[in-house]
Amino acid sequence: MLTSQRKALILDILSREGQVVAKAAAERFSLSEDTIRRDLREMAADGLLKRVHGGALPLTPDLPDFSVRKEIALDIKRRLGAKAASLVKAGQTIFLDGGTTNAEIVRCLPRDIPFTVATHSPTIAAELEHHPTAEVILIGGRIYKHSMVATGAVAMAAISLLRPDIFFLGVTAAHPTHGLSTGDFEEAAIKRHIASRSAETYVLVTEEKLDRASPFPILPVGEVSGLIVPAETDSTQLQPYRQINVAILEA
Incomplete structure (x- = not known):
C-alpha cells in the first residue's frame, strides 16, 4: 500500500470514528505501529490531525477572535x-x-x-x-x-x-x-x-x-x-x- 493511500485511509477512519488508535490501525493495515506513528507525525506536521498518546484526534478549528x-x-x-x-x-x-x-x-x-x-x-x-x-x-x-x-x-x-x-x-x-x-x-x-x-x-x-x-x-x-x-x-x-x-x- 502506498503511503498516500494509507494516509487517505487514516483520514477516513478519523472522519468516521472520531479518532485513530495507532495499534488498531497497524493491525488493520497489517503494518508495524512504528509505521503508523510515522504517518501520524507527518500528517500532524502537515496540519491534517492532532497527535495524542496512542494515536490521533481531529484538529480543533482555530477560533476567531x-x-x-x-x-x-x-x-x-x-x-x-x-x-x-x-x-x-x-x-x-x-x-x-x-x-x-x-x-x-x-x-x-x-x-x-x-x-x-x-x-x-x-x-x-x-x-x-x-x-x-x-x-x-x-x-x-x-x-x-x-x-x-x-x-x-x-x-x-x-x-x-x-x-x-x-x-x-x-x-x-x-x-x-x-x-x-x-x-x-x-x-x-x-x-x-x-x-x-x-x-x-x-x-x-x-x-x-x-x-x-x-x-x-x-x-x-x-x-x-x-x-x-x-x-x-x-x-x-x-x-x-x-x-x-x-x-x-x-x-
Missing part, C-alpha cells in the same frame, strides 16, 4: 446559557469563566434572588453592571485577550481565597478519553485551579467542540458535575460521555 465569536450560534448559546442559569440558587457564589457562551449565562441569571458572581473576565463583569441582585467579584491579573480573562500569579492567588458553589467552565474542546482542553497553557492552569476550588463544575459545550482536543488539558470529563449540551446533539455521540458517568443536561 472574541468579538467575532459573539455572533456565532447565538440561539444555541442562549439555550445553553438559560439551562446553566437555572441551576443557580439564592445565596450561592458562582464563578463564571470567560467566553461568549458563558456571556449568555449572565443574560439569563435570575433577577429575583440574591447571589454572588465571581469572574476573571472583565467582559462578564461588565454584563452584570445593571443586574439588580448580583454581587460581583472581579479577579484581576494579566489579560489573555483571545478569551478576555485574567491569568497569572495574581489571579491564582485571588481565586485561592474563594470557594464557589458552582463553576461554569469554558472550554474549546471536549473528548471522553482526552478530557476537556483549551488553547492556552496559562488559561488552562487558571481553569483547573478554579475547578479545584469549586463544589461543582459544569461545562457548556456546543456540538463542534465535542470529540475534539485542544493543546492544553484542563480536566478529565469524569471530574466535572455535568455537561450542558444542545438538545439536538446526536445521542450516539453523547454515549461515551454517559459511560464515564458524567451527567448530561440538554438545553
Whole structure:
C-alpha cells in the first residue's frame, strides 16, 4: 500500500470514528505501529490531525477572535446559557469563566434572588453592571485577550481565597478519553485551579467542540458535575460521555 493511500485511509477512519488508535490501525493495515506513528507525525506536521498518546484526534478549528465569536450560534448559546442559569440558587457564589457562551449565562441569571458572581473576565463583569441582585467579584491579573480573562500569579492567588458553589467552565474542546482542553497553557492552569476550588463544575459545550482536543488539558470529563449540551446533539455521540458517568443536561 502506498503511503498516500494509507494516509487517505487514516483520514477516513478519523472522519468516521472520531479518532485513530495507532495499534488498531497497524493491525488493520497489517503494518508495524512504528509505521503508523510515522504517518501520524507527518500528517500532524502537515496540519491534517492532532497527535495524542496512542494515536490521533481531529484538529480543533482555530477560533476567531472574541468579538467575532459573539455572533456565532447565538440561539444555541442562549439555550445553553438559560439551562446553566437555572441551576443557580439564592445565596450561592458562582464563578463564571470567560467566553461568549458563558456571556449568555449572565443574560439569563435570575433577577429575583440574591447571589454572588465571581469572574476573571472583565467582559462578564461588565454584563452584570445593571443586574439588580448580583454581587460581583472581579479577579484581576494579566489579560489573555483571545478569551478576555485574567491569568497569572495574581489571579491564582485571588481565586485561592474563594470557594464557589458552582463553576461554569469554558472550554474549546471536549473528548471522553482526552478530557476537556483549551488553547492556552496559562488559561488552562487558571481553569483547573478554579475547578479545584469549586463544589461543582459544569461545562457548556456546543456540538463542534465535542470529540475534539485542544493543546492544553484542563480536566478529565469524569471530574466535572455535568455537561450542558444542545438538545439536538446526536445521542450516539453523547454515549461515551454517559459511560464515564458524567451527567448530561440538554438545553
